[in-house]
Amino acid sequence: MNRRESIWESLDWLTILIYLMLVLTGWLTIHAAIYEADSAMSPFDLDLRSGKQLIWIVISFVLFVLIMVIDYKVFMTFSYPIYFLTIGLLVVVLLLGTEVSGSKSWFALGGIKIQPSEFAKYATALALAKVFSALNFDIRKPKDFIKTGLLIGAPFGLIILQGDTGSALVFVAFSLVFFREGLSAIFIFIGVASFLLFLGTLLLGLNYMFAALAGLLALGILFSLKSRRRMIFISAGTIAAAAIVFSVDFFFNNILKPHQQNRIQVFLNPNADPTGAGWQVTQSKIAIGSGGFWGKGYLKGTQTKFDFIPDQSTDNIFCTIGEEMGFIGSFVLIVLFSLLLFRLIIIAERQRTVFGRVLGYSVFSLILFHYSVNIGMTIGLFPVVGIPLPFFSYGGSALISFSLLLFTLLKLDAHRMQVLGRVG
Numbered sequence: 001m002n003r004r005e006s007i008w009e010s011l012d013w014l015t016i017l018i019y020l021m022l023v024l025t026g027w028l029t030i031h032a033a034i035y036e037a038d039s040a041m042s043p044f045d046l047d048l049r050s051g052k053q054l055i056w057i058v059i060s061f062v063l064f065v066l067i068m069v070i071d072y073k074v075f076m077t078f079s080y081p082i083y084f085l086t087i088g089l090l091v092v093v094l095l096l097g098t099e100v101s102g103s104k105s106w107f108a109l110g111g112i113k114i115q116p117s118e119f120a121k122y123a124t125a126l127a128l129a130k131v132f133s134a135l136n137f138d139i140r141k142p143k144d145f146i147k148t149g150l151l152i153g154a155p156f157g158l159i160i161l162q163g164d165t166g167s168a169l170v171f172v173a174f175s176l177v178f179f180r181e182g183l184s185a186i187f188i189f190i191g192v193a194s195f196l197l198f199l200g201t202l203l204l205g206l207n208y209m210f211a212a213l214a215g216l217l218a219l220g221i222l223f224s225l226k227s228r229r230r231m232i233f234i235s236a237g238t239i240a241a242a243a244i245v246f247s248v249d250f251f252f253n254n255i256l257k258p259h260q261q262n263r264i265q266v267f268l269n270p271n272a273d274p275t276g277a278g279w280q281v282t283q284s285k286i287a288i289g290s291g292g293f294w295g296k297g298y299l300k301g302t303q304t305k306f307d308f309i310p311d312q313s314t315d316n317i318f319c320t321i322g323e324e325m326g327f328i329g330s331f332v333l334i335v336l337f338s339l340l341l342f343r344l345i346i347i348a349e350r351q352r353t354v355f356g357r358v359l360g361y362s363v364f365s366l367i368l369f370h371y372s373v374n375i376g377m378t379i380g381l382f383p384v385v386g387i388p389l390p391f392f393s394y395g396g397s398a399l400i401s402f403s404l405l406l407f408t409l410l411k412l413d414a415h416r417m418q419v420l421g422r423v424g
Contacts, residue, residue, distance in 0.1 A: 007068060007414050007415070008068070010413075010414040010415075011068075011410055011413075011414050012343065012347060012410055012413055012414075014343060015340065015343045015344075015347065015406070015410065016410070018336055018339055018340045018343065019340070019391065019403075019406060021336055022336055022337070022340070022390075022391040022392055023057055023060070023391050023392075023399070024057075025333070025336075025392070026053075026317070026389075026391055026392035026393065027043065027050060027053050027054060027057060028043065028050075028298075029317055029320050029321060029392065030049055030050045030053050030313045030317065030393075030394045031043035031048075031049075031050035032298060032299050032301065032304065032320050032324055033049075033304055033312045033313035033317060033320045033394075034048060034049050034050065034312075034313055035299050035304075037299075049313055049394050052394075052396070053394050053395075053396075053399070055396075056395075056396035056399050056400065057399070059396075059400065060399060060400060060403040063400070063403060063404065063407060064403070064407050067404075067407045067408060067411050068407075068411060068414075072411050072412055072414075072415045072418075075126060075408055075411070075412070076129075076130065076133075076355055079126040079127050079129065079130035080127060080130060082122075082123045082126055082127075083123045083124065083126065083127035083151075085123070086116060086119055086120050086122075086123035086124075086155070087120075087123075087154055087155065087158070089116040089119070090116050090117065090120060090155060090158040090159065090162075091158065093105055093106065093107055093116050093162065094158060094161055094162055097162070098113070099163075100113070101386075102163050102257070103162055103163040103164040104162050104163060105117050105159065105162040105163070105164045105167070112396070113396075113397075114396075114397055115167075115395075115397040115398075116397075117155070117159045117162065117164060117167040117168075118167070118395075118397040118398050118400075118401040119397065119400075119401050119404075120155040120159070121170060121171075121366055121401055121405070122401050122404045122405050122408075123155075124151065124152060124155055124171065124174065124362075125174075125359055125362035125363065125366070125405060126359065126408075127151055128148060128151060128152075128174060128177060128358055128359075128362060129354075129355045129356070129358040129359040129362065130355065131144075131147060131148055131151060132148075132177075132181060132354050132355070132358040133353060133354040133355040133358070138182070139178055139181050139182050139183050140182055140183065140184065145178075145183075148178065152171050152174050155168075155171060156168050156171045159171075163257070164386075165256075165260060165385065166385035166386040166387045167386075167387065169385060169387075170366065170369055170370065170387060172369070173365040173366050173368065173369035174362060174365060174366075175187075175191070175365075176361065176364075176365040176368075177358055177361045177362055177365055180357075180361050181354075181358065193241070194244055197209070197241055197244045197245055197248075198244065198248055200212075201244075201245050201248040201249075202248065202252070202264065202268060203268060206245065206246070206248075206249060209245045210242065210245065213238055213241055213242055213245065216238065217234065217235070217238045220234035220235075220238070221234065221235075252264070263383045263384045263385070264383050266281060266383070266384075267281075267380070267382070267383040267384075280309065280310055280316070280384055281377075281378075281380050281384065283303060283308045283309045283319075284309060284316055284319045284378040284379070284380075285378075285379060285380060286303060286308070287301070287303035287304065287308070287309055287319040287320075287322060287323040288318075288319055288322030288323060288330070288378065288379065289322075290302070290303060290323055291322045291323040291324065291325065291326040291327070291329075291330075292326050292327070293326050293327045293328065294326045294327075294328060295322075295323065295324050295325040295326030295327075295328065295329055296323060296324055296326075297324060298324055298325075299324070300324060301320060301323040301324040302323075303319070303323055304319070304320050304323060304324070311386075313393070313394040314388055314393045314394050314395060315374065315377075315384075315386050315387065315388060315389075315393065316378055317388075317389055317392055317393050317394070318330070318333075318374065318375050318378045318389060319378055321333055322378075333392075334375075337367075337371050337390075340367065341364060341367065341368055341371075344360060344363055344364040344367070344409075345360075345364060347360050347409060347410075347413050348360025348361045348363075348364060348409075350413070350416065351412065351413065351416055352416050352417070353416075355412075356409075356412045356413070356416060359408065359409055359412065360409055360413075362405070363405045363406060363409050366390075366402075366405065367390050367402070367405075370387055370388065370389065370390045371389065371390060373385060373387055374387055374388065374389040374393075375389070390402045391403075
């Protein structure tokens with residue numbers, strides 16, 4: 001058996017099959033989202049979004065072949081150059097990019113728009129894998145923890161400056177990789193506690209939250225009178241919590257843009273403005289609920305056809321599935337994504353190097369975040385943040401980026417018995 005044949009035989013074809021099912025179903029759903037009743041619109045029409053998406057799908061297949069035939073060591077060798085090139089693109093787009101929907105995060109090249117922030121996810125995943133695989137690296141060391149924080153913080157900050165908060169928040173997903181590689185679970189507690197404090201302050205207000213913290217501090221001191229160390233710990237924790245609570249008002253009113261403030265307010269009170277700021281979430285729920293168990297049928301969705309839902313072929317594409325394919329179609333889609341995530345964990349855990357494992361968990365974390373938040377925001381479980389459903393939503397940059405992540409992992413997985421490196 002020659003080398004090329006062994007590579008193709010070593011590929012995880014089950015994962016590739018799931019990928020194909022998601023991409024092709026997404027393409028048909030994009031067509032359904034833009035389809036106009038009583039028209040002769042074809043999904044192959046290159047002037048339509050479905051036709052353009054088909055071109056990006058073909059490009060993805062070409063990339064798949066190219067990645068499979070080049071040397072797998074290229075990804076390890078050029079991880080840093082790819083990362084710094086992407087950082088450069090994020091700076092350039094901030095200066096010279098085209099503004100779309102309030103975010104200056106696009107390069108407009110003729111009729112094609114490229115979003116560097118999507119490729120930053122791929123570049124950051126490669127760079128993180130490279131950093132973690134360095135000799136004597138330990139995420140529990142302050143120096144190494146700060147190094148990885150800066151690696152994620154650079155694209156996060158640049159994307160925030162572009163005005164694309166949703167894409168920036170995706171980089172938080174990399175924290176799951178840190179915990180897999182040995183970071184203490186205390187950081188999970190701190191993260192969850194900070195989120196609950198933020199949410200509680202928005203719901204209850206500063207006065208109630210400060211009163212609650214004062215009560216908890218008093219109880220903590222009462223039960224820690226015989227332990228000076230515990231009393232110091234409780235006092236420090238309370239001061240940190242108070243700082244978070246105090247900063248919420250400033251962050252909400254001075255950092256967030258008006259439309260972002262509205263989205264959070266709608267999330268906290270969905271019925272506050274159903275015909276204004278809450279329109280998108282309200283119509284999303286109506287569309288999904290109207291599909292019932294079996295759905296209205298392919299190309300027969302009324303909420304979709306009459307444009308009740310904004311961004312219905314991109315961020316809100318799940319609404320089209322819910323309306324036209326019903327509970328059954330939504331369930332099948334969720335099963336497909338669940339199977340893909342399960343396969344990614346298996347692939348990540350069987351890698352023989354830290355580089356491969358970290359890349360595997362990076363792919364898992366990014367897809368999990370996008371999938372959970374995208375579907376969650378259409379049914380009101382998360383605020384509307386504007387991120388695509390992986391492999392499914394319309395958009396060439398997102399499809400190519402996620403495809404590169406998956407294909408690179410599959411390439412390393414096919415060579416895992418040959419790869420030499422620091423085994424974790």
